[in-house]
Amino acid sequence: xxxxxxxxxxxxxxxxxxxxxxxxxxxxxxxxxxxxxxxxxxxxxxxxxxxxxxxxxxxxxxxxxxxxxxxxxxxxxxxxxxxxxxxxxxxxxxxxxxxxxxxxxxxxxxxxxxxxxxxxxxxxxxxxxxxxxxxxxxxxxxxxxxxxxxxxxxxxxxxxxxxxxxxxxxxxxxxxxxxxxxxxxxxxxxxxxxxxxxxxxxxxxxxxxxxxxxxxxxxxxxxxxxxxxxxxxxxxxxxxxxxxxxxxxxxxxxxxxxxxxxxxxxxxxxxxxxxxxxxxxxxxxxxxxxxxxxxxxxxxxxxxxxxxxxxxxxxxxxxxxxxx
Amino acid sequence: xxxxxxxxxxxxxxxxxxxxxxxxxxxxxxxxxxxxxxxxxxxxxxxxxxxxxxxxxxxxxxxxxxxxxxxxxxxxxxxxxxxxxxxxxxxxxxxxxxxxxxxxxxxxxxxxxxxxxxxxxxxxxxxxxxxxxxxxxxxxxxxxxxxxxxxxxxxxxxxxxxxxxxxxxxxxxxxxxxxxxxxxxxxxxxxxxxxxxxxxxxxxxxxxxxxxxxxxxxxxxxxxxxxxxxxxxxxxxxxxxxxxxxxxxxxxxxxxxxxxxxxxxxxxxxxxxxxxxxxxxxxxxxxxxxxxxxxxxxxxxxxxxxxxxxxxxxxxxxxxxxxxxxxxxxxxxxxxxxxxxxxxxxxxxxxxxxxxxxxxxxxxxxxxxxxxxxxxxxxxxxxxxxxxxxxxxxxxxxxxxxxxxxxxxxxxxxxxxxxxxxxxxxxxxxxxxxxxxxxxxxxxxxxxxxxxxxxxxxxxxxxxxxxxxxxxxxxxxxxxxxxxxxxxxxxxxxxxxxxxxxxxxxxxxxxxxxxxxxxxxxxxxxxxxxxxxxx
Numbered sequence: 001x002x003x004x005x006x007x008x009x010x011x012x013x014x015x016x017x018x019x020x021x022x023x024x025x026x027x028x029x030x031x032x033x034x035x036x037x038x039x040x041x042x043x044x045x046x047x048x049x050x051x052x053x054x055x056x057x058x059x060x061x062x063x064x065x066x067x068x069x070x071x072x073x074x075x076x077x078x079x080x081x082x083x084x085x086x087x088x089x090x091x092x093x094x095x096x097x098x099x100x101x102x103x104x105x106x107x108x109x110x111x112x113x114x115x116x117x118x119x120x121x122x123x124x125x126x127x128x129x130x131x132x133x134x135x136x137x138x139x140x141x142x143x144x145x146x147x148x149x150x151x152x153x154x155x156x157x158x159x160x161x162x163x164x165x166x167x168x169x170x171x172x173x174x175x176x177x178x179x180x181x182x183x184x185x186x187x188x189x190x191x192x193x194x195x196x197x198x199x200x201x202x203x204x205x206x207x208x209x210x211x212x213x214x215x216x217x218x219x220x221x222x223x224x225x226x227x228x229x230x231x232x233x234x235x236x237x238x239x240x241x242x243x244x245x246x247x248x249x250x251x252x253x254x255x256x257x258x259x260x261x262x263x264x265x266x267x268x269x270x271x272x273x274x275x276x277x278x279x280x281x282x283x284x285x286x287x288x289x290x291x292x293x294x295x296x297x298x299x300x301x302x303x304x305x306x307x308x309x310x311x312x313x314x315x316x317x318x319x320x321x322x323x324x
Numbered sequence: 325x326x327x328x329x330x331x332x333x334x335x336x337x338x339x340x341x342x343x344x345x346x347x348x349x350x351x352x353x354x355x356x357x358x359x360x361x362x363x364x365x366x367x368x369x370x371x372x373x374x375x376x377x378x379x380x381x382x383x384x385x386x387x388x389x390x391x392x393x394x395x396x397x398x399x400x401x402x403x404x405x406x407x408x409x410x411x412x413x414x415x416x417x418x419x420x421x422x423x424x425x426x427x428x429x430x431x432x433x434x435x436x437x438x439x440x441x442x443x444x445x446x447x448x449x450x451x452x453x454x455x456x457x458x459x460x461x462x463x464x465x466x467x468x469x470x471x472x473x474x475x476x477x478x479x480x481x482x483x484x485x486x487x488x489x490x491x492x493x494x495x496x497x498x499x500x501x502x503x504x505x506x507x508x509x510x511x512x513x514x515x516x517x518x519x520x521x522x523x524x525x526x527x528x529x530x531x532x533x534x535x536x537x538x539x540x541x542x543x544x545x546x547x548x549x550x551x552x553x554x555x556x557x558x559x560x561x562x563x564x565x566x567x568x569x570x571x572x573x574x575x576x577x578x579x580x581x582x583x584x585x586x587x588x589x590x591x592x593x594x595x596x597x598x599x600x601x602x603x604x605x606x607x608x609x610x611x612x613x614x615x616x617x618x619x620x621x622x623x624x625x626x627x628x629x630x631x632x633x634x635x636x637x638x639x640x641x642x643x644x645x646x647x648x649x650x651x652x653x654x655x656x657x658x659x660x661x662x663x664x665x666x667x668x669x670x671x672x673x674x675x676x677x678x679x680x681x682x683x684x685x686x687x688x689x690x691x692x693x694x695x696x697x698x699x700x701x702x703x704x705x706x707x708x709x710x711x712x713x714x715x716x717x718x719x720x721x722x723x724x725x726x727x728x729x730x731x732x733x734x735x736x737x738x739x740x741x742x743x744x745x746x747x748x749x750x751x752x753x754x755x756x757x758x759x760x761x762x763x764x765x766x767x768x769x770x771x772x773x774x775x776x777x778x779x780x781x782x783x784x785x786x787x788x789x790x791x792x793x794x795x796x797x798x799x800x801x802x803x804x805x806x807x808x809x810x811x812x813x814x815x816x817x818x819x820x821x822x823x824x825x826x827x828x829x830x831x832x833x834x835x836x837x838x839x840x841x842x843x844x845x846x847x848x849x850x851x852x853x854x855x856x857x858x859x
Contacts, residue, residue, distance in 0.1 A: 035608065035616075036615075036616040036619050037616070040344035043340055044340045044342050
């Protein structure tokens with residue numbers, strides 16, 4: 001193979017997204033080494049012992065809510081995160097007026113496409129809540145090590161949430177914080193979208209809100225998938241829209257599951273509102289014809305195709321579908 | 325109780341494609357080996373039981389509230405002769421961190437003796453035909469306070485089984501087994517025996533009937549017939565060795581020798597839960613990044629060291645064993661409780677036997693503390709001790725293959741093991757048949773004046789000791805179809821009558837000659853100590 005064809009193959013791999021990144025290339029020879037040079041594999045018949053200690057849901061975050069840490073975070077959000085988000089995501093914030101009647105702590109429940117969602121939403125919250133909010137973050141991902149746990153707790157005020165189940169430790173912590181006046185930002189989908197469409201909401205936010213009689217503010221974030229979708233490592237500038245909905249309260253006779261369904265439906269309506277306009281979205285909502293967040297239930301390629309056909313392009317990218 | 329998590333019991337792991345390479349001890353080094361998937365299993369020991377939080381109080385309680393006996397204080401009087409005997413350097417393995425259990429107990433016993441006003445006290449290292457303990461070793465075992473108070477005046481000393489004036493013949497059992505123990509113990513009004521019961525074979529009547537005895541009595545159970553009938557000698561009800569010691573114990577008791585037995589059990593915290601060797605007692609898939617880094621650094625360092633430097637490093641290791649139980653009183657009643665406590669730590673239930681048993685032999689056995697592990701000791705550790713760590717049936721089927729991993733150097737410590745050198749050069753060069761060795765050579769070595777002199781005045785094991793080591797292997801030799809040593813000196817391995825192999829894969833291939841294709845394999849992951857309870 002000539003040098004030119006090698007180069008072309010490399011370019012096409014890169015464009016197709018199948019090129020192995022530099023870190024992966026460096027890691028490969030190491031992965032070929034046997035244990036104990038690399039981490040051991042676990043026999044199939046063995047129950048993996050629970051990790052004890054300071055990672056995961058056990059990670060201590062009290063220190064990150066002390067006044068010095070809170071002030072440090074406020075400065076970071078206002079002087080660094082917000083300007084960076086303004087440049088990278090150029091957010092349009094809608095529906096903030098719907099929160100005018102809201103007092104005290106709330107649970108902000110948003111859809112989740114990207115790692116950008118957290119700093120974008122945090123820096124987009126109106127000031128009464130912006131500096132007194134904690135983020136429910138996946139305990140296994142953000143608190144998997146001491147370093148990432150400490151950074152997550154300090155910079156975004158993250159608290160560990162067990163996304164595999166509604167655990168007592170997570171809900172007790174969230175309840176205590178709400179009782180202390182902290183608002184909670186959660187992404188009920190439990191993780192970033194794998195294909196651009198939403199995922200069914202899990203019941204944690206509804207459960208906590210019901211348990212603490214706290215209103216839930218539905219939020220829809222549009223456009224962050226174009227900036228840094230799951231699987232991508234380099235962000236691309238793109239416009240985004242954050243739409244806040246009216247606070248929702250769990251009815252006395254309403255169980256957490258029904259409340260969760262209502263929250264998900266309301267976020268879908270906000271998505272419709274963001275993609276079209278408020279009036280059309282309201283009409284579809286009354287006709288119960290609001291497009292679902294989770295997209296059409298069809299072949300995976302058609303889901304991607306449909307999503308891509310309507311999406312605005314990231315800024316500075318070509319409008320052609322195929323690489324030249 | 326210490327605030328650690330509850331210890332997990334032992335485990336039998338079926339090897340699958342996800343099982344990481346398994347650790348094999350290999351003398352003063354280690355090997356990581358992959359076992360065949362689908363037909364191999366690994367037996368892991370239980371995690372260390374929790375130690376007693378207040379050992380001193382537990383010891384005092386045991387002495388004040390003994391089993392089937394009056395309290396120790398009530399057995400003492402000012403004008404009495406008191407002898408305290410204690411287990412020698414062969415226990416525990418590796419030696420434990422200070423303070424040694426023996427020190428704690430002996431100090432507690434002496435406290436009571438001082439309170440009563442006993443003047444005539446002797447303290448004896450009950451070493452039978454083992455080598456004498458050095459001053460440093462005695463100080464480590466009994467502590468400086470006891471050593472400085474008794475050794476300078478000659479009241480703390482090593483047992484001498486060849487002292488013609490120091491041994492008393494007490495008679496014979498109904499089976500004609502002679503009984504002979506230390507004269508000082510016989511003449512004493514009370515002998516307090518301080519045990520460390522590392523394995524289920526230790527303690528009971530064996531403490532006195534063997535520890536304070538000599539060749540005249542030992543030859544009745546340290547022989548091929550007894551060892552081949554002990555299945556295993558770690559399982560008291562099925563141990564001929566145990567039975568004969570018990571018969572001799574009866575004779576000692578009937579002769580009026582009064583013994584107050586103190587037995588202790590320790591957990592198997594051999595390498596510590598933290599520290600440089602802690603990964604050696606973890607299951608491989610639970611090794612953290614730090615464990616792997618420590619292991620690789622250690623192996624890297626060991627590869628650059630000479631054999632003697634490696635030996636020195638490992639023999640300096642003192643295990644952080646913790647006392648799990650202490651009981652005192654009448655010998656048999658005490659030993660019953662002790663055995664249960666020993667089994668609680670060591671027993672791992674195992675279903676069925678295997679065609680091939682694999683084991684990695686560590687750097688130490690009972691007879692090379694601060695010394696060289698010569699080829700005969702390699703054999704006795706694998707075939708004598710590890711093979712016999714079973715209850716019910718041997719782990720490996722009759723006619724099966726035992727694969728051991730050890731460098732097996734042709735190397736001897738001439739001070740500690742002089743008769744071993746001659747045994748290896750002369751006896752094993754001619755035959756490896758235990759019966760023939762016993763018949764033709766034992767008496768000559770046992771009564772050799774030079775070996776006797778070295779045993780009494782230097783730090784040499786008795787002339788007959790290498791024979792006992794070979795007898796210790798005789799049950800395994802009789803049971804097994806083949807023994808293969810991985811990574812050993814081929815010449816030394818062949819001298820033992822075993823087959824050398826360069827790698828485990830080669831050894832497994834060679835084993836198929838005996839057990840056929842696709843054999844089942846069981847790896848005995850020891851140390852820390854475990855005993856297979858084979859159903």
